[in-house]
Amino acid sequence: MVAGVSGAAAEVWGPEKARLFSALAIVGYVRNLALYVSGETHSSIDRAVRLLGVRLRRIPTDADLRLDVASLAAAVADDRAAGRRR
Amino acid sequence: MVATAGTTGTGSVDPLPELRRCCDGELLWLHVDGAYGAPAAICPEAKELLTGLEGADSRDGTIGDADIGANAISNDELAGGSVRSGEVLNGPLRDEDLQAGLLASDASVRFDNFAVPSGAQPVSEDVACPAGQRALGGGVSFGSLDAGDRVVFSEPRVGGAAPNAQGAVANGWGAAVLNGAGEQRTATVWVVCTAR
Numbered sequence: 001m002v003a004g005v006s007g008a009a010a011e012v013w014g015p016e017k018a019r020l021f022s023a024l025a026i027v028g029y030v031r032n033l034a035l036y037v038s039g040e041t042h043s044s045i046d047r048a049v050r051l052l053g054v055r056l057r058r059i060p061t062d063a064d065l066r067l068d069v070a071s072l073a074a075a076v077a078d079d080r081a082a083g084r085r086r
Numbered sequence: 087m088v089a090t091a092g093t094t095g096t097g098s099v100d101p102l103p104e105l106r107r108c109c110d111g112e113l114l115w116l117h118v119d120g121a122y123g124a125p126a127a128i129c130p131e132a133k134e135l136l137t138g139l140e141g142a143d144s145r146d147g148t149i150g151d152a153d154i155g156a157n158a159i160s161n162d163e164l165a166g167g168s169v170r171s172g173e174v175l176n177g178p179l180r181d182e183d184l185q186a187g188l189l190a191s192d193a194s195v196r197f198d199n200f201a202v203p204s205g206a207q208p209v210s211e212d213v214a215c216p217a218g219q220r221a222l223g224g225g226v227s228f229g230s231l232d233a234g235d236r237v238v239f240s241e242p243r244v245g246g247a248a249p250n251a252q253g254a255v256a257n258g259w260g261a262a263v264l265n266g267a268g269e270q271r272t273a274t275v276w277v278v279c280t281a282r
Binding site: 035036037038040041042045061064065066067069072073076080 | 087088089090093094095098099100101104105108112114119121122
């Protein structure tokens with residue numbers, strides 16, 4: 001997808017701006033992603049997500065500290081309603 | 087979605103089958119972080135706790151990690167309490183081996199202790215699976231790793247694939263130890279077996 005954008009943009013903008021365009025497209029794609037974890041998830045995941053620029057959604061846990069699936073479904077529904085695509 | 091099979095803090099396991107269904111409905115990728123807990127799936131008594139692990143889109147925490155050694159042999163029945171976590175040196179195991187281990191209802195662990203004498207002489211020990219079974223992997227542990235100046239060399243080998251094929255076993259795990267001067271040590275060689 002990005003390569004296609006780059007090819008079309010290169011014709012219009014020239015190679016340097018096309019590269020910038022591609023980079024922005026990637027950033028835009030990553031910014032649209034969301035990652036779901038719980039409060040018990042290992043902190044290394046947080047770190048990776050921060051570096052990548054992916055949005056982190058922390059889902060509540062139940063009494064046994066297991067991720068609550070109903071809360072996950074609700075969070076995903078929120079994100080879909082906010083326009084985040086499948 | 088990043089689920090956890092065995093959290094670092096408490097060892098809790100997220101409801102993997104339910105998460106799988108939710109992720110299917112929403113077209114989400116399901117990753118299971120099993121760096122701490124997943125290797126326990128090779129133990130029959132833990133398999134039920136980790137149901138759904140095999141259904142993830144991706145996993146980490148294969149039995150190639152040192153964790154499997156600790157999990158597999160810290161079981162009191164198997165190790166007699168003689169092996170402590172963090173004292174395990176491991177060889178390579180592959181993700182497909184974990185799959186086989188998860189599916190194998192007959193996966194078991196065999197181990198043997200052997201004496202490493204004082205002085206710079208090599209000793210070796212092999213632990214083989216029962217006839218008709220093959221080794222998924224194994225490992226070697228020493229009574230103490232703080233005696234690093236005494237146990238100077240170990241060579242885990244499996245499947246005859248080690249550089250030094252002499253003495254290697256086809257369906258087991260072995261170690262060769264060259265012990266330095268000092269008191270006698272005990273080493274444990276263990277192997278995970280399956281009939282599959």
